[in-house]
Amino acid sequence: MKYPRLSAIVQDLLARSAQRDSIELAVGELILEESQLYKEWTDLTSSTFLADIKLNIRAVPAEQQCMWCFFVYRPAGGGTTCPQCGSVGAKILHGEEFYLEEH
Numbered sequence: 001m002k003y004p005r006l007s008a009i010v011q012d013l014l015a016r017s018a019q020r021d022s023i024e025l026a027v028g029e030l031i032l033e034e035s036q037l038y039k040e041w042t043d044l045t046s047s048t049f050l051a052d053i054k055l056n057i058r059a060v061p062a063e064q065q066c067m068w069c070f071f072v073y074r075p076a077g078g079g080t081t082c083p084q085c086g087s088v089g090a091k092i093l094h095g096e097e098f099y100l101e102e103h
């Protein structure tokens with residue numbers, strides 16, 4: 001499983017037996033692989049009432065901060081090079097999220 005946290009979210013939804021038409025997952029773009037996520041969702045929910053609920057995925061844009069000049073930027077193509085100083089040392093601020101959006 002690529003998304004172990006999905007299983008916990010499904011368990012939680014089942015426990016709450018929440019009546020809703022759809023749910024929305026916020027997933028960081030660095031770890032987002034939509035087809036895989038939909039497949040795991042289907043596997044986990046196929047024999048439950050959640051199978052009738054539409055899964056929406058919201059991609060959270062990646063954002064990194066350079067550890068040298070502290071410039072905050074959106075990494076391009078999986079690279080980590082700072083566009084301001086060229087350093088490759090960066091801290092990930094956003095892009096690895098995985099949580100249920102509560103409305």
Ligand SMILES: [Zn+2]
Nearest residue numbers: 066069082085
């Ligand atoms: Zn920098």
